[in-house]
Amino acid sequence: MSAKLEILNPFLPRLLAGCAFALGLGFAPAAHAQDVAAFYRGKTVEMIVGASAGGTYDAYARALTRHLATHIPGTPGIVVKNMPGAGSVVAARHLYIQAPKDGTVIGTIMRGAVMEPLLGEVEKAHFDSRKFQWLASASTANGATCIARTDAKVKDFSEVFTKELIVGASARGSAIGDMPRYINNLLKTKFKIVSGYNGTPDTIIAFERGELEGICGLEFADLPRQIPSYNEGKVKVLVQIGMSADPELKKLNVPEIWDFLKNPADRIVGELIFAQLEFGRPFVAPPNVPQERVTALRRAFDDTFKDPRFLADIEKLKLELDPRTGEQVQALIEKIFASPPELVQRAREIVQ
Numbered sequence: 001m002s003a004k005l006e007i008l009n010p011f012l013p014r015l016l017a018g019c020a021f022a023l024g025l026g027f028a029p030a031a032h033a034q035d036v037a038a039f040y041r042g043k044t045v046e047m048i049v050g051a052s053a054g055g056t057y058d059a060y061a062r063a064l065t066r067h068l069a070t071h072i073p074g075t076p077g078i079v080v081k082n083m084p085g086a087g088s089v090v091a092a093r094h095l096y097i098q099a100p101k102d103g104t105v106i107g108t109i110m111r112g113a114v115m116e117p118l119l120g121e122v123e124k125a126h127f128d129s130r131k132f133q134w135l136a137s138a139s140t141a142n143g144a145t146c147i148a149r150t151d152a153k154v155k156d157f158s159e160v161f162t163k164e165l166i167v168g169a170s171a172r173g174s175a176i177g178d179m180p181r182y183i184n185n186l187l188k189t190k191f192k193i194v195s196g197y198n199g200t201p202d203t204i205i206a207f208e209r210g211e212l213e214g215i216c217g218l219e220f221a222d223l224p225r226q227i228p229s230y231n232e233g234k235v236k237v238l239v240q241i242g243m244s245a246d247p248e249l250k251k252l253n254v255p256e257i258w259d260f261l262k263n264p265a266d267r268i269v270g271e272l273i274f275a276q277l278e279f280g281r282p283f284v285a286p287p288n289v290p291q292e293r294v295t296a297l298r299r300a301f302d303d304t305f306k307d308p309r310f311l312a313d314i315e316k317l318k319l320e321l322d323p324r325t326g327e328q329v330q331a332l333i334e335k336i337f338a339s340p341p342e343l344v345q346r347a348r349e350i351v352q
Helices: 002-009 012-040 057-067 086-098 109-121 155-161 175-187 200-209 220-227 247-251 263-278 289-305 307-316 326-337 341-351
Strands: 043-050 077-082 105-108 133-137 144-149 163-167 191-196 213-219 235-240 280-287
Touching: 012 289, 043 057, 043 086, 057 077, 057 105, 057 307, 086 105, 086 109, 109 263, 109 326, 109 341, 133 289, 133 326, 144 175, 144 220, 155 235, 163 175, 163 200, 163 213, 175 191, 175 213, 175 263, 175 341, 191 200, 200 213, 213 220, 220 235, 235 326, 263 341, 280 289, 289 326
Parallel strands: 043 077, 043 105, 163 191
Antiparallel strands: 105 280, 133 280, 144 213, 144 235
16 A cells, blocks of 8 residues: 555555454354354264153154254254163263264253252262253243142142152152152152152153152143143142243142242242253253354254244144243353352252
């Protein structure tokens, strides 16, 4: 550039630099999109499900994988792999430690496993939930319930304070294993927890046979799909456990767990413990996946949640859809894990 031009327009160098920056902004996203598409084209993405086949986590994962690929740049194939064990802790460890960190492996894990490094057996978790790349949540779990057979001796939740109710559970970290334990420790109720069932489907079979009197932790929206006897009028909903009241349960005058948490200190602890219900069906990528692929996967989930074909699938399966973005899930988990140490310690004592 000549000295004359510099004198005539001293701002020209900055203007040209600004144009270059603007052009860079214009082309960078397109270039990133092309890079992501080139990476995924011809590849197969593995969806790890940290739960047994046939359960609700599995149902959401399989419904999503039927439609998710069309919204990922490059349209990769997607296969589902069930990896149950220790309430999804096995799957969480696999995603955190062993799975490739390139975006070709994603998964869904039980919300109890997400909380394990904070409230559970911390030294055994071997993962940090804050370092996962959270992609989405298909629904909250604010409609979580405790249910009982109508032929059980307990007829309403207030009776569980004085009468034993036999409930079934699979592993620690599963909703049906954790919820009755949390409530027992918070409220001194008398749920008798029989554990060791091979996942929620097997627990439901035992409930239907009369081997169990109740189950705690199933979501109200899932009862018609999962519990045949519910559709026959043989099941009573005792209490709802969500962070906010489920409108349908409110119409049925089902009490909230908060109605029984009278002590303000216990209520605060309960809010920390039950905050996990806000990300009821979370989907995740391992740590250190390149950010452009994380962003592409997050937007693919967002677009799938609006896809008419997916919505028709969800309606047919009678699954609840109340999605959260990956950014929302990530922010909530970071907020929960930043709770004051004294509150975390008290919550850990309740959970243990």
